[in-house]
Amino acid sequence: MASLSCDILVIGAGSGGLSVASGASQMGADVILLEAGEMGGDCLNAGCVPSKSLIAAAAAAQAQRTSAPFGVTASEPVVDYAAVQAHVADVIATIAPVDSQERFEGLGVRVIRDWGRFVSKSQVEVGGDTITARRIVVATGSTPVVPPIEGLKDVPYLTSDTLWGLRTLPDHLLILGGGPIGMEMAQAHARLGAKVTVVDAGPALNREDPEAAALVLQAVKADGVTIRDNTGVKKITGTEGRIEMEIGDNGETLTGSHILVATGRRAAVERLNLDAAGIETENDAIKVDDRLRTTNRRVYAIGDVAGQGAFTHLAGYHAGVVIRSIVFGLPAKVRTDHIPRATYTDPELAQIGLTEAEARDRYGDKVDIARFDLSHNDRAIAQRRTTGFIKAMVHKGRPVGATIVCAEAGEHANFWALALANKLKMSQISATVSPYPTAGEIGKRVAGAYFSPRLFESRTVKTVVGLVQRWLP
Incomplete structure (x- = not known):
């Protein structure tokens, strides 16, 4: 039985844990990473990557069925499901080296492929060895919920x-x-x-x-x-x-x-023996404060296990917050008002910040709704993908939420996530110049929809314009 020590111990090699381990190690911290399952966690091996790969195969099949409006003869696709799953596996294998044990060991991280359990507030037991760490980050992700239905x-x-x-x-x-x-x-x-x-x-x-x-x-x-x-x-x-x-x-x-x-999905905490570390849970996840610290101030929790959402990009964001805290000692805090989510159906559905109902509940009649439909976007018309809309919830001239439902809504979400993260004004969004014809123009057109009533339906504006036109030489 060996006794190991490190600056930072990361439990879980999913998106969040890998980000903490690589960032902290490359900046000079002594890091140990524990992972009993596959490197890359749920996102790479069972979540985001395989599901989007399968969806891409399904989209290819659907394209054959729906090509007639483009002047291309439609046909019923012949689907080899085993080959589809081989495509999924190939995508995973292509990405896997980025998350591999070899790569992280090359970055200076000591990787141990086994389960870890707390035995004290600063110690974790793994495979008969004991690791003592100055700071510990729990990033064990989540597991599928199986409801208690008879049979x-x-x-x-x-x-x-x-x-x-x-x-x-x-x-x-x-x-x-x-x-x-x-x-x-x-x-x-x-x-x-x-x-x-x-x-x-x-x-x-x-x-x-x-x-x-x-x-x-x-x-x-x-x-x-x-x-x-x-x-x-x-x-x-x-x-x-x-x-x-x-x-x-x-x-x-x-x-x-x-x-x-x-x-x-439910936070994966069963094997951690959290009581030994004085770590409390809340709503089946680890209880954290706005710095992602648990009830044990030496231990942080990030990603799905922190109970704030089961999104890979959220885990990556959490990792950045924790790195600032445990590597640089900065008082970094989590924001939640700018985190996007997306459902990758066709059309896709993305949400950033408040929905319309949430915005009206919070701001009452002091919220404006600016909307633009895909049916008025020339690129969408050319591609025959005109189903959907984008609407922004605006309070005091700043967007506080955006709902997007259309083809590639997840891509459009980037624009609005940037706007909310940086608290941009609708006037700044309106100043954007997009290439024509692109679907990305819609963001600017939403801003135009916000300002149009203020410009074109205002008696004051019309009076001012009349005076200016009268006095211009």
Whole structure:
């Protein structure tokens, strides 16, 4: 049994943990990184990367079906699902070296591939060894939630962690959960040729702006997905290839070949022995303050395990905050008002800051809504991708939120995330000059929609312009 010591111990080699480990080590700190699973964590191996790779394959299939309006003969695609999954695996393998143990050891990080558990406020036991660290960062991510539905644990269910081992396209995929993961995988599998039914006890995409969510759900249904939201599940039974789901109150039964459980994720804290370190939890995640410190001031928590959202980009942002605190000793604090989220259906749906309902609840009649529809964007018309809109919630001349639903909404979100992060004014956004014709022009057009009533419907402006025109030589 060895005793090790370091400046910073990072537990978990997902997005956030890797960012802390690489940044701190390259700036001179002595860093140890623990990871029992795959380097790269959930995002690389089971989340963002594989899901978006599958969605890209589904989009390629859909492009064949919908090419007629461009003068290209449409055809029904022939889908080899095993080859699709091989494409997914290839994308993961291409990115994996960036997150590899070898790369991080080359950066000066000591990497230990094993589980760690707290044995005191500053010590973690791993594989019989004890590590004493001046500061510890917990970045263990999250795991899929499996709801306590009768019979579910007795059937061969899939989750977003295990879906990628499937090599045969499901005949009928039942999806439990109508959130972002459920909707993304529902539309993708329908486009790849599967029959898909989504069941959710509440409204589908219930966190999102209702008008934007309605456009997404309409498109998903148009691709052949059946959505049974506001429908409870009583019992699930069956074996591989035949799963039966009893829903509602009248004994109705859905029968599918596979079931995907997509009912959310829970912070991965079970193995950490947090009590030994004096670390408290709250709402099934580690309790942190606005500096991401736990109730043990030596220990920080970042990413999914901190309970502020299960987003890779949020974990990366958290890592930057923590590095400023533990490497440079600066009093860095977390902001949440500028963090984007996106659902990668077609159309995509992105949200930055407050939704319209949240903005009206906070600011009442002192909030303005500026909106521009894709149907008025020339590039969108040329590409026949005119479904959707962008609307900005504006308070005292500054955007406090933006809702985006359209093709590549996640890309448009960058513009508005920049605006909110830097507290830009609508006048500054209006001053932007975008190349024509681009979808990116829409940001400027939203700002134009904000100023148009103030310029074109103002009697004062018209009076001033009349006087100026009269006196100009």
